[in-house]
Amino acid sequence: MQVANTRLLFDSGPGTMRRLLEADTTIFDLNYVFYSHFHPDHSAELVPLIFATKYPDGNRRQSPLTIAAGRGFSDFFAGLKAVYGKWIELAPGLLDFVELDNSLKDSRDFRDFTVESTPVEHNPESIAYRITSADGSSVVYSGDTDYSENLIELAQGADLLICESAQPDSLRVKGHLTPSLAGEMATRAAVSKLVLTHFYPDCEDADLAQECRKTYSGPLILAEDLMQIEVIG
Numbered sequence: 001m002q003v004a005n006t007r008l009l010f011d012s013g014p015g016t017m018r019r020l021l022e023a024d025t026t027i028f029d030l031n032y033v034f035y036s037h038f039h040p041d042h043s044a045e046l047v048p049l050i051f052a053t054k055y056p057d058g059n060r061r062q063s064p065l066t067i068a069a070g071r072g073f074s075d076f077f078a079g080l081k082a083v084y085g086k087w088i089e090l091a092p093g094l095l096d097f098v099e100l101d102n103s104l105k106d107s108r109d110f111r112d113f114t115v116e117s118t119p120v121e122h123n124p125e126s127i128a129y130r131i132t133s134a135d136g137s138s139v140v141y142s143g144d145t146d147y148s149e150n151l152i153e154l155a156q157g158a159d160l161l162i163c164e165s166a167q168p169d170s171l172r173v174k175g176h177l178t179p180s181l182a183g184e185m186a187t188r189a190a191v192s193k194l195v196l197t198h199f200y201p202d203c204e205d206a207d208l209a210q211e212c213r214k215t216y217s218g219p220l221i222l223a224e225d226l227m228q229i230e231v232i233g
């Protein structure tokens with residue numbers, strides 16, 4: 001996500017750096033990485049991202065990278081450090097960590113945007129994010145979650161809700177959403193636009209838009225890699 005000249009990455013599953021490059025963004029362009037939770041499909045490329053910042057040229061990054069996540073991140077990162085040691089250490093001042101509450105709503109003000117977070121129904125550390133730019137545009141990212149009243153509250157009136165929809169309606173699993181559940185939450189939150197994402201392989205054989213239309217009638221996008229969406233509040 002780009003807000004003014006600041007670039008934010010939400011989660012870094014396998015293949016993230018390659019896709020970033022295809023979108024003309026290097027790891028040195030990133031100012032923030034926000035983690036929704038620590039499952040490998042959301043965090044696996046954190047280690048390669050930091051390692052590639054250090055080698056072969058640790059001087060390429062000039063400004064700090066801030067990593068934000070729910071409480072528990074410091075323990076998670078300590079575990080990675082126990083495995084990788086100094087290979088994932090950057091020069092002093094180049095890596096900042098921000099831990100947000102995982103049991104209550106939380107918020108932080110950054111230079112170009114405000115972030116609000118709320119716990120969602122997935123893992124103990126799981127949080128969803130709402131980013132609001134200086135001009136008032138707002139984007140909400142669900143991360144992984146089951147049906148969540150907290151997410152509905154966080155997303156009230158948002159310009160864009162990027163919501164997971166891991167399985168089709170007929171194959172719902174605990175801890176995740178389906179198109180019609182995501183649609184129901186988008187309707188209750190009165191968002192201006194809904195993007196469904198995080199599709200598991202079973203989604204290939206389903207009509208996700210039709211399932212979502214059972215509960216949501218607003219603008220709807222099924223996410224694809226490298227898609228760009230402009231948000232104007």
Ligand SMILES: [Zn+2]
Nearest residue numbers: 037039122144
């Ligand atoms: Zn997950």
Ligand SMILES: [Zn+2]
Nearest residue numbers: 039041042144
């Ligand atoms: Zn996931």
